[in-house]
Amino acid sequence: MRLKIVQAGDPVLRQEARPLGADEIVLPETQQLIEWMRDTMRDAPGVGLAAPQVGLPIQLAVIEDRTEYQRGVSPDRERQPAPFQVLINPRIVARSDEQVEFFEGCLSLAGFSALVKRSHSVTVEYLDEQGVTRSIQGQGWYARILQHEIDHLRGKLYVDRMETRSFTNIENLTRHWKDLSIPDLRRALRLES
């Protein structure tokens, strides 16, 4: 089933999501929701989807960066396929000092994009779909996805972190900005370097 993805302005996107109990994770309803969120993310298509985006203020997100999404992506993004993954009650326990800046989008701000600085790498502790505690270290684009989805569970959107002057619709991103290097972009947007 495909769930409805709520758009910016819906109060649920600004709520602090509630952690899930181990007993709730194994419920058939939760397992069904995970499947529907996976289908909804793939259909969108997107590389991550957090429960608040389908109207539910709970700490659950799904991530998947498929091989077919990698075409034409420039190597500086350090983007690689990431298998389907469920994150429950995730928290960032460590992050690199190094930050990287790229255009980022969100299924709840459909049609728009902006430059967002994110930590180059993060360590995340979370529960998987069976309620087992896990830890992952992600870097590059995968680290960006992790930070973006965990932000959703804290009621944050990328617009809270974006370089505001870079905000653009997708059509203009493709037409004017997509192929510029970050230094050239910053110059063209008259941003301090």
Ligand code: ZN
């Ligand atoms: Zn998002």
